Amino acid sequence: MNRDIKRIGILTSGGDCAGLNAVIRAVVHRAILGYGWQVFGIHEGTRGFMERPVGCEELHLGQFTGNLLRLGGTILGTTNEGDPFDLLMPDGTRRDRSDEIIEGYHELALDALIGVGGDGSLAILRRLAEKGGINLVGIPKTIDNDVAVTENAIGYLTAVDVATEALDRLQPTAASHSRVMVLEVMGRDAGHIALSAGIAGGADVILIPEIPYSMHHVQSKIEGLRHEQNRNFALVVAAEGVVTENGEPVIVTDADGKKRFGGIGHYLGRRITEETGAQVRVTVLGHTQRGGTPGPRDRFFASAFGVHAVDLIAAGKFDRMVAWSNRDCIDVPLSEVVNHPHPVDPNGPIVRTARGLGICLGD
């Protein structure tokens, strides 16, 4: 055991997801009960480190006696806006604020930091750690599940549950009205949610960014259901990162000028009506996939990851990420993870399952 460790920090970074509070709880339990350390929760990702005094709170076991294990979101707050090495300031200028974050870490006299984030956040945290001598351990979270090595990032399984439940609710109303239902789910660059929920929820068509589609194949599938299987409805799932037939991403611009994915469901709905004449309704699930009560499996992985991350610190092992692989909680160098996104393998077992079920993937 590393006897020099006395104070550790934890922050959540990037888009929130279900299961983050369960990670924080696990870290606090293991660090305090197992090692007698102090644990500081940093507010709003790395932003807390930029504030003076540092935006943080000491975390105590007493905070976790209630329902935090079951609560969505993150009690520490988070942000998915900007890179602190090149941060957009309110006056429109850009500034490198990495030194402030590093100073904040040292000002708190932390011996190590647990960063809970997706691929992008972990890459930034690693850069900060290398620059500023931060003893970093990463925990993967993202509903998109596109972090390398780990089979599950926290939040993904709950998002799949939400999307599957949406299909369960859409199917009876689709059948009652003889409609095609299009469900747009999250997944900027990866179609993991669409694929898993589509299989679990009985989708007829699943479109993901990793597999280019042709509307002709979508049309044939939907018409085939009607003519060959006497089916009066169809369920279509599309990941938000799917592009139009011309290869254009479908982007919405928020009031503050920020661009994000959204709208491919409505595009596909229009095109399906044009091509098949079917009555189509579109549901965009959006952030319902991120909030709400974490499912039991996300709580389980969050707990396993939190305990393992603290044990890594105790063993003096840094610059690593915890991961779930082959029925085990393991850890790997962060260098094997950051900038190595993990999209759906178009020739992998899950795509094979979908094809085996006769699901149209658009190709």
Ligand code: F6P
């Ligand atoms: O990365 C997670 C994610 O939920 C993506 O699936 C989605 O495109 C994005 O975050 C949405 O981010 P925001 O909360 O900024 O709208």
